[in-house]
Amino acid sequence: MTRINEKFAELSAKNEKALITYIMVGYPNESATISIVRGLIKGGADIIELGFPFSDPLADGPVIQNASTVSLNNGTKITSFFKIVKKIRNETDIPLVLMTYTNILYHKGYASFIAEAKKAGIDGFILPDMSIEESKEYIESAKNMADTIFLISPNTTKSRIEKIVKTSSGFLYLVAVYGTTGIKAGIQNYTLKAIKKVKKIAKGKIPIGVGFGVSTPEDVKKYITAGADAVIVGSAFLKLIEKTPKNSLEKSIASFTKSLKKQTILK
Amino acid sequence: MKYPKDGKFGEFGGKYIPETLVPAIEELEENYLKFKENKEFKKELDYYLKQYAGRPTPLYYAKNLTEKCGGAKIYLKREDLLHGGAHKINNTLGQALLAKKMNKKRIIAETGAGQHGVATAMACAVLGMKSEVYMGYKDTIRQKLNVYRMNMLGSKVHPVKSGSKTLKDAINEAIRDWITNVEDTYYLLGSAVGPHPYPVMVRDFQSVIGEEIKTQMKKLSNKTPDIVIACVGGGSNAIGTFYPLVNTNTEIIGVEAAGKGLKSKYHSATLSAGSKGVLHGMMTYLLQDDEGQVTETHSISAGLDYPGVGPEHAYLKDTNRVKYRSATDAEVIDAFLMLTRTEGIIPALESSHAIAEAMKVARKSKRSESIVVTLSGRGDKDVEEVQRYLSKNDKN
Numbered sequence: 001m002t003r004i005n006e007k008f009a010e011l012s013a014k015n016e017k018a019l020i021t022y023i024m025v026g027y028p029n030e031s032a033t034i035s036i037v038r039g040l041i042k043g044g045a046d047i048i049e050l051g052f053p054f055s056d057p058l059a060d061g062p063v064i065q066n067a068s069t070v071s072l073n074n075g076t077k078i079t080s081f082f083k084i085v086k087k088i089r090n091e092t093d094i095p096l097v098l099m100t101y102t103n104i105l106y107h108k109g110y111a112s113f114i115a116e117a118k119k120a121g122i123d124g125f126i127l128p129d130m131s132i133e134e135s136k137e138y139i140e141s142a143k144n145m146a147d148t149i150f151l152i153s154p155n156t157t158k159s160r161i162e163k164i165v166k167t168s169s170g171f172l173y174l175v176a177v178y179g180t181t182g183i184k185a186g187i188q189n190y191t192l193k194a195i196k197k198v199k200k201i202a203k204g205k206i207p208i209g210v211g212f213g214v215s216t217p218e219d220v221k222k223y224i225t226a227g228a229d230a231v232i233v234g235s236a237f238l239k240l241i242e243k244t245p246k247n248s249l250e251k252s253i254a255s256f257t258k259s260l261k262k263q264t265i266l267k
Numbered sequence: 268m269k270y271p272k273d274g275k276f277g278e279f280g281g282k283y284i285p286e287t288l289v290p291a292i293e294e295l296e297e298n299y300l301k302f303k304e305n306k307e308f309k310k311e312l313d314y315y316l317k318q319y320a321g322r323p324t325p326l327y328y329a330k331n332l333t334e335k336c337g338g339a340k341i342y343l344k345r346e347d348l349l350h351g352g353a354h355k356i357n358n359t360l361g362q363a364l365l366a367k368k369m370n371k372k373r374i375i376a377e378t379g380a381g382q383h384g385v386a387t388a389m390a391c392a393v394l395g396m397k398s399e400v401y402m403g404y405k406d407t408i409r410q411k412l413n414v415y416r417m418n419m420l421g422s423k424v425h426p427v428k429s430g431s432k433t434l435k436d437a438i439n440e441a442i443r444d445w446i447t448n449v450e451d452t453y454y455l456l457g458s459a460v461g462p463h464p465y466p467v468m469v470r471d472f473q474s475v476i477g478e479e480i481k482t483q484m485k486k487l488s489n490k491t492p493d494i495v496i497a498c499v500g501g502g503s504n505a506i507g508t509f510y511p512l513v514n515t516n517t518e519i520i521g522v523e524a525a526g527k528g529l530k531s532k533y534h535s536a537t538l539s540a541g542s543k544g545v546l547h548g549m550m551t552y553l554l555q556d557d558e559g560q561v562t563e564t565h566s567i568s569a570g571l572d573y574p575g576v577g578p579e580h581a582y583l584k585d586t587n588r589v590k591y592r593s594a595t596d597a598e599v600i601d602a603f604l605m606l607t608r609t610e611g612i613i614p615a616l617e618s619s620h621a622i623a624e625a626m627k628v629a630r631k632s633k634r635s636e637s638i639v640v641t642l643s644g645r646g647d648k649d650v651e652e653v654q655r656y657l658s659k660n661d662k663n
Contacts (some may be wrong), residue, residue, distance in 0.1 A: 055560040056435065056546060058442045061284045065429060078558055102283055103545040107559030129283045129545070133273070153287040155449070160289065178287055179447040 003005040003095040003123045004147050004170040007046055008207050010231065017224050017264040018171075019044065020209055021257065022099065022234030023241070024051040025063065025081055032246055036237075037088050039250040043257020044144035045094070047262075049126065049232070052081050052100035057129035061182035063235040076110065082120040089121030097149065097170070099126040102138075110141035118145045121207050124170040125149065130169050132160075139167060154194040161201045171230060174198055176214060176223070182235030183213045192226045199227055220263040233260060268579070274463020276582035278297065279528030282462040288442075291449050296464045298369050303471065312364055319393060320349050322475065326483040326639065331609040332626075339493065339632035341625055343642045344480055346504065347614065353644030354476060354504045355386035357532045359455060361472035363390035366453035373448065374398040376455045377441040379406055379434035379500065380570035380617065381413025382644055383457030388420035392600050398422045398455075401440045403433035406569045412648055431563040434573045458501025466506075466577050473507025480639050481511055483634045488637060491515045494556040494628060497641040498522050498620040499591065500535065500571035502580045504643035510579075513588060521580060524566035525593035531656035533565035537576040538584050538591040551578045567596040567656060568616035568649070576611075592625035600656055602626060603646065615644035 001009070021040050025033050040048055053068035053076055060068065085096065095240055098117055105113045105127065110178045114125070124147030130138060132150060142148045147170030151162055154175070165172065174194060177185040191210070198208055210223045211232030237253070244252045274280050281293060302308040316322040324345045333341045346354035359376075366374055375390055376398060378384030384400040391398035400417055404426040406413050417424050432437035438461075445454045459469040477495075484492045495512060497505035499521040509519050526534035534540065537552045544553035546561055554562045554574040566572045583589040594602070599616060602623035607613050614622060618641070625640045632638065646653075 055430065055562075056439050058439045058547070059446065061443075069429075073558065101545075103553075103555070103561070104559045106543075106545050106550075107555065128285050129548070131282050131284055131286070131289065134281050134283055134550075151286040153285075153289070155290045156286055157290070164286075175285075175287060178449055180443050183447065 002147055002170065003093065004047065007095050008171070011046060015266045017228065017266065018046040018207070018209065018230035019220070019257070019261045019264050020047040020049060020230050020232040021045040021237055022049040022051060023237055024053065024067035024071050025084055026053065026054040026074050026076035027067040027238065028070060028241065029074055030080065030084060033084055034087060034254050035250045036241060038043050039253025040257050041092055041094060042250070042254035044261035045257050047095045047097060049097045049099045049234070050085065052098060053103060054104055057101065059180055061180040061235060063182040063238050066181050067238050082116060084086060085120040085122060090161065095123045096121055097124040097126055098122045102130045105138065110138050112142050116143050123147060126173060132163055135167060141143055151175055152198055154178070154190045158201065161198055165202050165206060168206060171209045172198065172202065173232065174208055174210045176210050176212045179212065181212055185213055187219065187222050194226055195223070195226045217259045217263050224264055268582070270467060271463070274467070276579045277585060279550050279578035279581040280463055280466055281550050282548060282619070283338060283545050283550065284462045287449055288448050291445070292462055294369070295521065298365060299464055299468050302365055302368055306626055308364065308368065312361055314358045315364070315393070316357065318426055318477065320360060323347070324348050325481045326480065329610050332606060333608055333655050335605070335627065336629040338629040338634060339636035339638045341629055342492070342637060342639045343612070344476060344508070344639055345642055346476060347612070347618070347642045347645035351382070351386050351389050352647065353382040353386065353615065354473065354507065355383045355457060356389065357475055357507065358457065358469050358472040358503060359383070359386040359390040362455045362468070363387070363394050366455065367394050367396060369453065371451065372397065373452045374442050374455050375401070375452055376457060377401045377434065377437040378457060379403070379437070380568065380648060381406065381410040381417065382570060382648070384417050384422065384424065385413050385420070387455050388417045388422035391422065392420050399425060401425045401427055401437040401444070403431070403437045403534055404428045405432040406434065409652055410569055410648055418459035427659045433564070433569070435561065442547070456634050458503040459506045459546060459579060460501045460549060460575060464550065466579055469503050470506045470510055470579060474510050476504065476507040476641060477509060477511030480508065484637065484639065490624050491517045491637040493636040494518045494520065494632070495641070496520045496522060496621045496628065496638060498571065498617045498623050498643060499538070499576060499580060500524065500573050500617065501575070502577040504641050506577055506579055508641045509583070509589060518623060519589040521589055521591045522620040523591060523593040524568060524571040524620060525595045526565040526567070528595055529593060532562070534593070535564040535566040535571050536572060536593040538580060539593050546575050551575050551577050551581045552584070567599060567652065568620070570615070570617040571620065583632060592624055594620045598623040600653065603653060612642070613646040613650070615646045616649045618643045
């Protein structure tokens with residue numbers, strides 16, 4: 001059983017849903033990343049997505065795009081990223097998911113990148129530009145090494161959802177709204193319908209996480225009530241990080257995380 | 268490769284796209300396959316290509332340039348004489364007409380030098396559709412004339428200030444817009460790049476260039492040309508020139524932008540100096556660093572300033588069917604001035620790369636041989652850029 005599966009099983013036993021948080025490693029700098037992770041854990045995050053920057057993050061909105069640029073300008077490299085992951089791993093057993101773009105893995109070689117990531121303590125991958133059609137080598141390289149979390153959009157067809165369910169492990173990432181990360185589109189009826197549709201097709205075999213534009217405790221509550229097994233919050237954390245002085249980062253992150261996590265605990 | 272079902276040219280191409288775009292790409296492929304063989308669609312497109320854009324374009328024998336070089340006969344395929352001044356109109360008319368058949372109300376596009384943006388704005392104006400164009404901020408400065416033209420044609424131009432502020436970032440922004448407005452927006456891609464079916468579709472719409480070259484040369488010499496040469500950024504005029512000739516004996520040469528030299532960091536010669544990678548929905552050759560981060564590019568020509576290349580070119584390089592070479596900014600300026608002064612034709616800086624190579628090849632070839640160079644566009648837009656270069660480098 002992978003760390004991610006264990007986490008969902010543990011939460012289910014407690015009648016809780018998962019809060020998944022995203023941050024960009026190296027934003028605003030390397031040492032702040034550690035404080036931010038500590039804050040996330042203190043606040044009760046269940047799974048942490050660690051973003052690795054890419055020069056052309058076409059599925060991301062301005063907030064993550066900017067964090068990506070800052071991180072790259074700070075000199076974040078693959079080796080420094082893995083060093084940070086190891087540091088985090090020394091402090092916690094929380095599931096860690098790496099979110100980046102296909103070329104970063106392809107360039108180093110899927111198998112070698114995934115093996116190194118696994119060694120550092122990464123449990124799964126999210127690659128927003130990896131389609132299931134092109135995923136054969138990636139899936140084979142990740143087998144028994146890490147979870148491969150694919151995205152589903154509200155406009156994905158039933159037959160395609162079936163294929164994605166078969167190809168994914170860990171959890172499914174349901175994109176809440178048409179748009180890039182951080183989009184302010186509000187909660188749409190089509191998303192609530194999509195949660196039900198995907199749940200029906202997944203038949204409880206894999207949890208469903210809802211992300212993109214989820215930024216407040218109210219958003220979290222609505223998606224959980226609609227049946228999501230997890231919610232994913234990213235840009236809202238980066239915005240908070242941007243306006244928080246470094247010495248109070250851990251505390252503010254913990255407090256915001258706590259407010260979100262509260263909504264995932266079912267009564 | 269005729270129509271690769273999986274969108275792959277060998278290992279290149281494919282569909283590396285966010286899931287939200289999958290239905291749009293599937294809808295596009297389904298409609299493209301339906302309309303490309305449809306008699307009415309073909310007739311309508313043919314009408315616009317002939318009566319609106321000005322096809323067929325002449326195949327002009329550049330006698331003065333040939334004499335100056337002293338070797339093979341140089342012919343120019345005059346895509347610069349098309350409406351709008353570049354080959355781009357072949358593709359935009361095709362795709363805009365397709366978008367209209369698909370009942371799409373809004374068209375978005377990206378542009379480097381602005382020629383694709385202008386061609387999109389023209390095609391949309393004549394077909395009664397709305398268009399918005401993303402353009403790198405740096406390119407809006409060096410190609411401001413084209414920004415005015417787009418505005419006058421009724422198109423909204425969005426300057427892109429992220430990343431390198433050139434074509435690559437304009438494509439990123441256009442894709443972001445498309446993800447957000449996927450239900451009613453058609454993305455009219457300007458080069459033979461991007462996820463399948465764009466590279467095939469753009470190639471097919473541009474193949475009119477190579478088909479005409481074949482017919483025109485046959486009339487002149489009863490055979491295909493000995494050599495064809497075209498410039499390669501994303502590679503749409505080149506693939507349109509090459510594709511109909513790939514299965515003949517013609518020697519084919521693509522010319523990339525070597526900028527300040529291949530050993531410097533300032534060039535856009537993806538095939539000559541790049542490595543395999545994934546960007547903008549496709550597997551292709553890329554200019555990237557050791558970590559897989561896409562690097563910034565340089566070319567005196569905004570239209571070639573792109574770190575990737577069409578996947579079919581990547582395949583043609585690896586199978587050795589096409590030779591890919593490069594020309595530096597200095598060689599390009601020399602070629603630009605040479606054609607301007609010998610023939611009275613001001614070529615686009617993009618096309619001047621192909622001219623530079625043709626001048627080298629002609630000198631080494633026999634007088635009995637023929638070289639066809641695709642003059643992909645005219646150079647009015649580049650006059651200021653050339654002037655800047657000449658005054659900076661103290662040349663005249």
